[in-house]
Amino acid sequence: MSSLPTSTPAAQGVDAAGIQAFLDALESDPRIEPHSLMLLRHGQVVASGWWSPYAPERPQLLYSLSKSFTATAAGFAVAEGLIRLDDPVISYFPEFEADITDPRSRAMLVRHVASMAGGHAEETLDRARALDRDELVRGFLLVPPDREPGTVFAYNQPATYTLGAIVQRVTGQKLTEYLRPRLFEPLGIGEAAWIHDRAGRELGFSGLHATTDAIARLGLLYLRGGVWEGERLLPGSWVAEATRVQIAHETGPEGGWPDWQQGYGFQFWISRHGYRGDGAYGQFCMVLPEQDAVLAITSETEEMQKVVDLVWEHLLPAFGPDPLSGREAADAALADRLRRLALPPAEGGAVTAQSTTVFTPATGTCADQPSLTAVEVGPGGRVTLVDDGERLELGPALGEEGWTVADEPVPVAVSSGRRDAETLVIDVAFLETPHHLLVSCAADDGTFTARWRTRPLHVGPLRRMRAPRGRG
Structure with missing residues (x-):
């Protein structure tokens, strides 16, 4: 696997003091345990670090950040003419034709499951599993939508599962198998593995394990409009559609998470700045087109909005239009800190024992x-x-x-x-x-x-x- 090109923050117009302040804020908040980060500007890695015992080569469970990889697989399948966004979902599962009688379920299109707009007003995972434990697509289609497909957003795991199942059906391959020559190998992504369900399918909505570097490379591919090192991999039209608002959200609760209320694309969230894929407990692929930047983060936290707030507070102001001069000492101090990142072990002194x-x-x-x-x-x-x-x-x-x-x-x-x-x-x-x-x-x-x-x-x-x- 080739390394991404590296540069100093100052050379790419990034103030190292902003990155230091971001690290300070992460490490001082007891609700956030950072595990890794990679910050790219103008296609160059300007900051990267792993809090020991976490390490660069180790794959991480990405939880729902997996969804953005599933969407990418769907984008390849659309480009190859294997999937059409305006096909009914049921057309890819003719064996369920007699079972699925609800007209809204039958009207659900591929673009609706890609954008979490199948017509359900809330998550259906438990209900879908209760209806068919062995075939989640059938269980999902048996849950009657509350509204017409395309009219309401609900974050809904079986929608993504169904999108991934369609890809696996039309290609005859697991998602990782299909993505290997199209995404992983061209981008230089190494080990990646996906949890399977009892039907033998890779989950699609969760369960992908990949490195922080893989997250950063996916973000860079989208930032570059589907082009990697001069070669077009994904159609620019797919990237544009996946990362714009496909379905708006209804107003959230007062004091809610504002970066989860900006709309949804094809398995990407729209943010107050740019867009992102994210996963439970603080796994992020943040793409900032206006700043020509990508931020990949893995962590353990239930305060995901807080992490995003810290990005807007500390990193966003650090991006300038031009290279910065006279910042060699600040860049060197940041690089030294990034090399020494570590999580504190348990407190209380070393433990010894003479017997078991x-x-x-x-x-x-x-x-x-x-x-x-x-x-x-x-x-x-x-x-x-x-x-x-x-x-x-x-x-x-x-x-x-x-x-x-x-x-x-x-x-x-x-x-x-x-x-x-x-x-x-x-x-x-x-x-x-x-x-x-x-x-x-x-x-x-x-x-x-x-x-x-x-x-x-x-x-x-x-x-x-x-x-x-x-x-x-």
């Missing part, structure tokens, strides 16, 4: 991860979790000395510390997701409690908290 202690669940306190049945802490602070009947040996937790990183059986970073004389706290960061599992072990009664700092949206045993391997 087995902790069992405290009664009624492990609902966050009920399949976790034992925690073992051995010599050197070595941690083993017993989850879903499987032993996950995660390595030693070094407390104040830093994080211990293990790639198998699941990619994690582990640290631990003493909350008090009787309580050991273990922080397990699942490095290919945004999530931390916090485990507290009580020495006095030999029990543990476990809670997710942010709850994973794809539930299951801990061994699945990673990018799928050997797929796509």
Whole structure:
């Protein structure tokens, strides 16, 4: 994989002080844990950094940022004449013809599912799964739309799933297989893997794992109107349609998230400035055409509007029209800071043990991860979790000395510390997701409690908290 070209902020007209202020704001807000960022201006990487133990080569679960990749696959399929936006969705699933009798469902077009405008007034995922657990497209089409398709916006996972299912049906390939020669290889995107459902399809609406660099490259492709290194990959007409308002939102609640009220394109949100793809807990691909800039971020936060607000507050004013002179020291200080980014490990000092202690669940306190049945802490602070009947040996937790990183059986970073004389706290960061599992072990009664700092949206045993391997 070739590296993107790099430059200093000043050479591209970006004030390093604005980037420093943005980093300060991210790191000082206890509600935000940043994991990575890449900032591009005029096609050059002017700032990039990963908060250790996160690293550039590691794929991340993008959650709903996956939708923008699904839209890109649909754009290729439209360009190749495999899909037409004004075809009825049902025409791609003739086996459901007799089942789908609601006239609004039958009138739903491909462009409607691409723009979250199928006519439903709210999310349909639970209802669609209840109607057909094995075939989500059928379940979705069985949920009667509340209004005429194309007249109302509702953020709706099965709409994107259906768009991705159409692509997979007409191409005969998984989304990753179809995108590999058309997007991933031309852009220099390396490892990418997508979670499958029980029907064998890649989800489309979530579940893609890719690097921060891949996010930045997708944003740059759209910023350049579908052209990459002088070669047109996506039609400019698709890029224009995908990134303009296809369906307006009804007015949101007072004090709501303004950057989620600006309208929706084809699996891209329109922002107060530019447009973006984003995913739960702070995964962003922000494209700023007026500034000729792209910002890719991965993080763990429930305050996504706050992250966007900080971009507008600190980064937007940092973009100037011309190169800046005399800023070598500021650029060097920023580069040094970006090289040293790190998350603090668990507090309380390093943990040692002479023998292995087995902790069992405290009664009624492990609902966050009920399949976790034992925690073992051995010599050197070595941690083993017993989850879903499987032993996950995660390595030693070094407390104040830093994080211990293990790639198998699941990619994690582990640290631990003493909350008090009787309580050991273990922080397990699942490095290919945004999530931390916090485990507290009580020495006095030999029990543990476990809670997710942010709850994973794809539930299951801990061994699945990673990018799928050997797929796509």
